[in-house]
Amino acid sequence: xxxxxxxxxxxxxxxxxxxxxxxxxxxxxxxxxxxxxxxxxxxxxxxxxxxxxxxxxxxxxxxxxxxxxxxxxxxxxxxxxxxxxxxxxxxxxxxxxxxxxxxxxxxxxxxxxxxxxxxxxxxxxxxxxxxxxxxxxxxxxxxxxxxxxxxxxxxxxxxxxxxxxxxxxxxxxxxxxxxxxxxxxxxxxxxxxxxxxxxxxxxxxxxxxxxxxxxxxxxxxxxxxxxxxxxxxxxxxxxxxxxxxxxxxxxxxxxxxxxxxxxxxxxxxxxxxxxxxxxxxxxxxxxxxxxxxxxxxxxxxxxxxxxxxxxxxxxxxxxxxxxxxxxxxxxxxxxxxxxxxxxxxxxxxxxxxxxxxxxxxxxxxxxxxxxxxxxxxxxxxxxxxxxxxxxxxxxxxxxxxxxxxxxxxxxxxxxxxxxxxxxxxxxxxxxxxxxxxxxxxxxxxxxxxxxxxxxxxxxxxxxxxxxxxxxxxxxxxxxxxxxxxxxxxxxxxxx
Amino acid sequence: xxxxxxxxxxxxxxxxxxxxxxxxxxxxxxxxxxxxxxxxxxxxxxxxxxxxxxxxxxxxxxxxxxxxxxxxxxxxxxxxxxxxxxxxxxxxxxxxxxxxxxxxxxxxxxxxxxxxxxxxxxxxxxxxxxxxxxxxxxxxxxxxxxxxxxxxxxxxxxxxxxxxxxxxxxxxxxxxxxxxxxxxxxxxxxxxxxxxxxxxxxxxxxxxxxxxxxxxxxxxxxxxxxxxxxxxxxxxxxxxx
Numbered sequence: 001x002x003x004x005x006x007x008x009x010x011x012x013x014x015x016x017x018x019x020x021x022x023x024x025x026x027x028x029x030x031x032x033x034x035x036x037x038x039x040x041x042x043x044x045x046x047x048x049x050x051x052x053x054x055x056x057x058x059x060x061x062x063x064x065x066x067x068x069x070x071x072x073x074x075x076x077x078x079x080x081x082x083x084x085x086x087x088x089x090x091x092x093x094x095x096x097x098x099x100x101x102x103x104x105x106x107x108x109x110x111x112x113x114x115x116x117x118x119x120x121x122x123x124x125x126x127x128x129x130x131x132x133x134x135x136x137x138x139x140x141x142x143x144x145x146x147x148x149x150x151x152x153x154x155x156x157x158x159x160x161x162x163x164x165x166x167x168x169x170x171x172x173x174x175x176x177x178x179x180x181x182x183x184x185x186x187x188x189x190x191x192x193x194x195x196x197x198x199x200x201x202x203x204x205x206x207x208x209x210x211x212x213x214x215x216x217x218x219x220x221x222x223x224x225x226x227x228x229x230x231x232x233x234x235x236x237x238x239x240x241x242x243x244x245x246x247x248x249x250x251x252x253x254x255x256x257x258x259x260x261x262x263x264x265x266x267x268x269x270x271x272x273x274x275x276x277x278x279x280x281x282x283x284x285x286x287x288x289x290x291x292x293x294x295x296x297x298x299x300x301x302x303x304x305x306x307x308x309x310x311x312x313x314x315x316x317x318x319x320x321x322x323x324x325x326x327x328x329x330x331x332x333x334x335x336x337x338x339x340x341x342x343x344x345x346x347x348x349x350x351x352x353x354x355x356x357x358x359x360x361x362x363x364x365x366x367x368x369x370x371x372x373x374x375x376x377x378x379x380x381x382x383x384x385x386x387x388x389x390x391x392x393x394x395x396x397x398x399x400x401x402x403x404x405x406x407x408x409x410x411x412x413x414x415x416x417x418x419x420x421x422x423x424x425x426x427x428x429x430x431x432x433x434x435x436x437x438x439x440x441x442x443x444x445x446x447x448x449x450x451x452x453x454x455x456x457x458x459x460x461x462x463x464x465x466x467x468x469x470x471x472x473x474x475x476x477x478x479x480x481x482x483x484x485x486x487x488x489x490x491x492x493x494x495x
Numbered sequence: 496x497x498x499x500x501x502x503x504x505x506x507x508x509x510x511x512x513x514x515x516x517x518x519x520x521x522x523x524x525x526x527x528x529x530x531x532x533x534x535x536x537x538x539x540x541x542x543x544x545x546x547x548x549x550x551x552x553x554x555x556x557x558x559x560x561x562x563x564x565x566x567x568x569x570x571x572x573x574x575x576x577x578x579x580x581x582x583x584x585x586x587x588x589x590x591x592x593x594x595x596x597x598x599x600x601x602x603x604x605x606x607x608x609x610x611x612x613x614x615x616x617x618x619x620x621x622x623x624x625x626x627x628x629x630x631x632x633x634x635x636x637x638x639x640x641x642x643x644x645x646x647x648x649x650x651x652x653x654x655x656x657x658x659x660x661x662x663x664x665x666x667x668x669x670x671x672x673x674x675x676x677x678x679x680x681x682x683x684x685x686x687x688x689x690x691x692x693x694x695x696x697x698x699x700x701x702x703x704x705x706x707x708x709x710x711x712x713x714x715x716x717x718x719x720x721x722x723x724x725x726x727x728x729x730x731x732x733x734x735x736x
Contacts, residue, residue, distance in 0.1 A: 390584030403569035438676035467664035495543025
């Protein structure tokens with residue numbers, strides 16, 4: 001909800017605090033409530049209710065769609081941010097983050113101060129966090145979700161602290177949860193009092209990550225529950241501190257690139273995106289971005305991509321610090337060149353794409369993509385070569401021109417009958433007489449895509465006296481009720 | 496032995512020294528830089544002619560167009576290329592200035608992974624001079640990538656191209672089933688300057704069964720002095736008189 005408010009406030013006005021707002025997600029029987037704001041919670045709207053029911057009770061409800069993928073991505077980023085407190089952090093289900101703060105709390109002035117600091121730092125980002133600390137991972141997440149705020153639980157009182165919490169705090173699945181509630185085992189304390197043998201026999205077939213006995217053992221510290229923290233993303237940067245300010249970055253670039261490539265080679269990585277930043281002496285900085293189509297750690301190649309990139313950079317009164325970062329890296333293993341000493345063709349083309357894109361711009365160097373559509377000018381699309389992959393053109397059943405005009409140019413025509421081909425037309429101030437023609441080929445607009453007024457097209461292939469073959473079309477028909485007399489356009493040329 | 500990473504080592508084999516080609520081989524080599532002039536404005540015949548010359552591989556083609564040629568002669572429409580037996584993916588580069596066209600073509604001509612490099616320049620700009628074409632020709636001869644330069648609104652100024660063609664559309668062949676509609680295209684191709692080959696003028700058409708591997712072009716010689724009139728008599732033998 002808080003992420004939604006932050007995202008939405010960039011585009012439009014956020015609903016006021018007195019309006020109940022819910023985010024919905026798809027459930028098995030229609031949309032259900034995914035998240036609520038303070039007002040909605042105050043009116044008794046709970047997560048998991050059906051949106052239609054809630055809307056019937058509260059007509060002024062404001063419903064928006066949730067973005068669970070974006071939430072997960074945010075939690076994934078927060079996991080790495082949370083390494084400011086301890087080195088072992090891992091993403092938990094349902095927007096949870098688990099921190100293993102063993103031996104780290106004293107750096108922040110003790111455990112209560114650490115929890116306060118975590119709460120404050122999240123609040124500074126506009127996010128609310130429920131924090132709890134416990135000797136085991138299961139107990140900590142149960143206390144954070146269901147216990148009092150900022151609970152600190154020591155090894156001795158885990159069982160006592162967990163006892164009043166509902167069994168759902170163990171993160172059981174719905175079936176087990178319902179079964180336990182029906183049996184009267186509503187809290188963890190009651191569950192812990194049941195003899196182990198009975199529980200073991202009853203839940204023998206339930207998988208370990210949903211088995212109440214296993215989860216209880218993990219929460220109470222009787223079974224191991226290790227934390228598998230994802231590694232930090234590798235970060236590659238080379239920097240050059242200059243003794244006095246200079247204007248021209250080019251002489252220092254070769255050393256920087258070599259340092260970066262050496263670091264990349266040691267980690268067996270290659271750069272996909274690079275950023276060179278100069279720090280000017282008037283405390284401004286300027287950056288140059290580059291991208292490659294294939295991960296590379298070839299110093300000569302990267303150096304060549306920077307050719308001519310410094311014309312647009314303003315060095316001011318000079319700069320004394322240069323950094324070169326690899327902002328995106330991908331693993332690259334060593335590649336065997338061909339034994340005859342020639343270079344591999346695919347690496348050749350990847351290098352060519354990099355050089356062309358670096359100099360001409362991302363949108364100028366493109367591969368073609370294909371769409372299934374009726375309109376001839378929409379069949380071919382273009383994607384930037386750094387993102388797309390090459391694919392050969394599709395085989396069309398009808399003859400198509402080799403060149404087309406974008407947009408089609410209007411021509412003035414003389415025709416024998418309005419439904420027939422033109423006998424003469426004028427294009428770019430030259431009059432052409434039709435000698436032979438083929439057509440019409442009718443291409444109708446797609447009714448499921450186009451606006452209602454769009455007119456169909458009748459295409460003619462027309463050969464003029466000197467042998468050139470044009471592709472003309474008449475837009476619409478006479479008296480088709482979609483505008484005036486149809487206009488004629490020249491769309492393309494046949495070879 | 497040089498080590499490239501902490502895990503593996505690369506051994507650099509000594510490079511084999513390439514000997515210079517002989518003059519006789521140079522004649523047999525396929526044309527490397529080819530100029531194709533548009534005889535008339537917005538005449539797409541030259542595109543079809545160039546496409547018929549391309550080798551049939553799976554490697555991509557680099558196609559570079561400047562702004563003026565896109566506006567005057569139209570954008571390349573790759574679905575239409577299949578008619579000429581071309582199944583290559585096309586790397587399209589659209590730039591505004593002819594200087595960038597030449598630069599991109601030169602980069603492409605140095606890249607042996609491409610099937611061909613095709614550039615289009617409209618209106619004989621000053622940057623397209625003898626030096627620029629010579630650079631292109633030498634780059635192409637080093638890498639072996641055929642380079643085609645489609646020039647429009649250009650009076651065949653100085654060029655270092657190894658072959659220079661002028662291409663115009665001709666009335667098409669009769670359609671086998673419909674006398675009123677155009678049939679297979681024919682082009683009037685004029686090789687007006689060539690190295691190691693005799694210039695000439697032909698009627699060309701796309702011919703997939705031409706039997707040659709290099710191109711798919713059927714060439715019929717075209718007499719410059721027209722067809723023979725029915726009233727013409729053989730020249731009398733003067734030695735007898």
